[in-house]
Amino acid sequence: MIPLSFYLIFAAGLFSVGLFGVLARKNAIxxxxxxxxxxxxxxxxxxxxxxxxxxxxxxxQVFAVIVFAVAAAEVAVGLALFISIYRRRGTIAADQIDLMKW
Amino acid sequence: MITVSLIIFLIVAVITLGSALMVVTARNLVHAALWLVVALFGVAILFGLLQAGFLAVVQVVIYIGAIVILIIFAIMLTQRNALEIGSRFNENWGWALGISALVFAALVWAIVSWPGFHVQAQPLDARFDSVAELGKALVASNGYALPFELASVLLLAALIGAIVIAWERKPEER
Known part of the structure; x- marks a missing residue:
């Protein structure tokens, strides 16, 4: 049988990999x-x-279903934003979308 | 004790973490999206191992079938060529690596120092039907009917918001 700790450590690793992607990647997608x-x-x-x-x-499981719904909503709005930004500025590199930075 | 489910878990976990690493490091964004499919499929298999069959199906249908396809559409619409020009990481990637490693170490430390670390799963009652229970809980008034309805309102708002944001206005309408 698989102890609970294996799942928790696996999830911690997956979370950290995702966190690195969020912090380090340039492309918004x-x-x-x-x-x-x-x-x-x-x-x-x-x-x-x-x-x-x-x-x-x-x-x-109910919470997981709610997370699914939130993820779908987040992706739909996020990608619409990126397409709109690309149409106006010609790039979606996160370090070049600095219109609100002073 | 080594059992079949443990071997399956270890193989799937290694493949999932490896493809997750490929997602965040791949230079070609389309390749990253395809590695994301592998990682999400591995998570679906883990849901199956945890006897959450409905969530495994939902993971394949919603994540792989809808979200990743949407991401690939967006990549096609926003890249002239799928390769990123210049570095794929920003200049703070060293900090990002350090923070991620720190978060991982802190999470593992918190898990290891928790008394329920080695708890094993109790076998489920043979008459227990988690799909039926989930369906009842989502619509029962003393269950999760209100969060369920709120999620549907959120999805409707996201739908309308996505259409409005991505709408290409004609020049004379501006």
Whole structure:
């Protein structure tokens, strides 16, 4: 059997990899992909705690479903923003979108 | 004790983490999106191992079927060539590496020092149907009906917002 700790350490690793992608990548779409990895790590944690702590209470899976909905909404709005920015400025490199920086 | 599920878990975990690393380091964005498919599929297999079959299916349908396709569409629409010009990392990537390693170390330390570290899963009751329970919990008034409805309102708002933001206005309308 797999102890709970394996899932938690795996999720911590996935979260850290996603965090590195968010902080270090230049392209805005690559940053969004890092956020997806982080959300997936959170979902693994939610489902693992549901299965190992109280499987008769379904809350962990409900939370994971809500995270799915939030991730879909976030990606839709984020990509629409990137396409709009690309149309006006011709780039989506995060370090060149500095219109609001002074 | 080494069991089949443990071997499957270790293989899937290594593949998922490796493809996650490829997602954040690949120079070609389309390749990064395809590695993201591998990583998300690995997470779906882990949901299956955790006996959350409905979430495994939802992971494949929503993440791989919808979100990654949307990301690939956006890459095609915003890159003249899929290769990024110049470095793919910004100048602060060393700091980012340090912060990520620090977060990972802190999380592992917090997990290891937690008393429930080595807890094993209790076998599920044979009559327990997690899909039916999930369906009831999502619509029951004493369950999660309100967050469920709020999620649908959020999706509607995101839908309208995405259309409005990405709408290409004609020059005379500006």
């Amino acid at each position: 690559a940053i969004l992909m890092g956020i997806e990895l982080m959300l997936n790590a959170v979902n693994v944690n939610l489902v693992a705690f549901w299965r190992y702590r109280m499987p008769e209470m379904i809350s962990g």
